[in-house]
Amino acid sequence: MKNSSFVIFFFSLLTISFLGWARDNLDLGIPSHNGQLVDRIGYALLYSEVYEQPLWVSYKLTKDEIQNKVSKRTNNYRVDPYIETGSAILSDYKGSGYDRGHLAPAADMAWSEKAMSESFLLANISPQVPSLNRGIWRVLEEKIRKWVLKEKELYIITGPIIQPNHKTIGLNKVAVPQWYYKIIIDNYQPEVKAVAFIIPNRNTNNKPLSSFVVSIDQIEKKTNLDFLSQMSERLQHVIESKVNLSEWDLPILQSDKVEMDKIEQRSILSISEKGLAGIDSKTKFSKDKIQELFPNFDIVEDVSSTEGEEFPIFRIKRDSQDILVINPTNDHQYIFSIQIKSKNVVNELGPNLGFSYYQIYSDQMNKNCFPGIEELSGKVICSAPRSKRLMYIFSGTWSGPDGVLPPIETLQSWKLVEIVWKP
Numbered sequence: 001m002k003n004s005s006f007v008i009f010f011f012s013l014l015t016i017s018f019l020g021w022a023r024d025n026l027d028l029g030i031p032s033h034n035g036q037l038v039d040r041i042g043y044a045l046l047y048s049e050v051y052e053q054p055l056w057v058s059y060k061l062t063k064d065e066i067q068n069k070v071s072k073r074t075n076n077y078r079v080d081p082y083i084e085t086g087s088a089i090l091s092d093y094k095g096s097g098y099d100r101g102h103l104a105p106a107a108d109m110a111w112s113e114k115a116m117s118e119s120f121l122l123a124n125i126s127p128q129v130p131s132l133n134r135g136i137w138r139v140l141e142e143k144i145r146k147w148v149l150k151e152k153e154l155y156i157i158t159g160p161i162i163q164p165n166h167k168t169i170g171l172n173k174v175a176v177p178q179w180y181y182k183i184i185i186d187n188y189q190p191e192v193k194a195v196a197f198i199i200p201n202r203n204t205n206n207k208p209l210s211s212f213v214v215s216i217d218q219i220e221k222k223t224n225l226d227f228l229s230q231m232s233e234r235l236q237h238v239i240e241s242k243v244n245l246s247e248w249d250l251p252i253l254q255s256d257k258v259e260m261d262k263i264e265q266r267s268i269l270s271i272s273e274k275g276l277a278g279i280d281s282k283t284k285f286s287k288d289k290i291q292e293l294f295p296n297f298d299i300v301e302d303v304s305s306t307e308g309e310e311f312p313i314f315r316i317k318r319d320s321q322d323i324l325v326i327n328p329t330n331d332h333q334y335i336f337s338i339q340i341k342s343k344n345v346v347n348e349l350g351p352n353l354g355f356s357y358y359q360i361y362s363d364q365m366n367k368n369c370f371p372g373i374e375e376l377s378g379k380v381i382c383s384a385p386r387s388k389r390l391m392y393i394f395s396g397t398w399s400g401p402d403g404v405l406p407p408i409e410t411l412q413s414w415k416l417v418e419i420v421w422k423p
Contacts, residue, residue: 031226052175216239273348
């Protein structure tokens with residue numbers, strides 16, 4: 001009996017310890033109950049079946065958790081089996097033009113393999129415009145981790161702001177939020193403080209973080225949520241009504257611009273004989289791989305055709321403009337070629353889009369030029385000088401027949417309109 005009593009007592013302690021660990025996500029209160037509440041190791045959320053995403057996500061992040069990383073990013077996006085009404089599904093996002101945006105960031109969950117894995121459940125995901133997800137939203141997430149290292153621990157509450165007439169994506173009609181909010185709370189006495197943001201779900205044109213700071217009261221009015229309900233009414237009133245940037249080292253707007261500039265620098269591409277972005281003949285033709293290679297661009301799945309046969313392609317875009325088009329091998333397993341469509345891609349061999357034939361080859365007919373056919377009909381394709389992998393495509397005006405090279409007098413004024421690279 002004594003042994004049995006000890007076992008019961010021991011497991012009771014374990015249960016209490018575990019529940020206490022899980023409940024720290026909700027130490028400051030539950031903002032609302034109109035959905036399914038899920039409390040996990042890394043974060044808690046309230047899932048809305050109407051919008052197919054959380055109304056809010058809440059968690060505590062500590063300095064130890066940031067410094068003690070045990071898990072790498074998994075990219076294991078999947079249906080959340082714990083959502084009773086069924087979560088969004090992968091096909092809801094496929095081809096939508098929106099990123100699968102984390103609300104509890106994967107980088108905040110690297111302290112646990114389970115927490116990292118659960119961050120990719122689709123109940124923690126919301127459709128974000130790529131330029132937001134990979135731009136200022138990412139800057140804010142990185143800023144919060146820096147604050148945690150300074151303050152030892154912070155509570156983070158984040159979610160969508162969805163107004164009438166919102167767009168939807170997929171068969172499950174996942175709502176596309178017009179804005180996102182994020183609230184950061186330092187609950188350590190004596191300097192209890194908070195800062196909050198509302199950021200639109202669109203390109204913010206490199207505006208500094210400081211320009212999106214609001215009071216928590218403003219977020220409550222837009223969302224009808226009640227934050228920090230476990231605080232005393234007096235403290236809650238002070239915290240929720242105040243906006244004080246100096247408490248969070250936010251008055252220097254230039255610092256945010258530097259972070260945005262860093263992301264912009266990571267967006268600069270260049271092409272050479274060796275290739276682009278580390279792609280080679282064994283690079284997989286998959287959206288996850290393309291997203292990994294071009295994290296700061298919009299990835300759009302599309303279809304092209306040649307000789308009457310359709311095949312999938314990926315368009316790499318920035319501000320709705322094609323930057324690259326990536327084509328697959330016949331079996332659609334690997335990357336076959338990359339088409340450079342924008343002057344923003346630097347050609348390390350010299351000529352960039354817009355150069356004339358004359359600027360590259362002078363007034364001599366290149367023996368490695370030939371007329372284009374099918375979708376390239378009316379254009380001329382030439383091997384790039386000093387290259388075995390780059391091809392230059394020229395376009396211009398000529399009244400001659402298709403399938404015939406124009407005379408050099410005509411060709412030398414034609415412009416370089418596309419560069420093609422093959423691994």
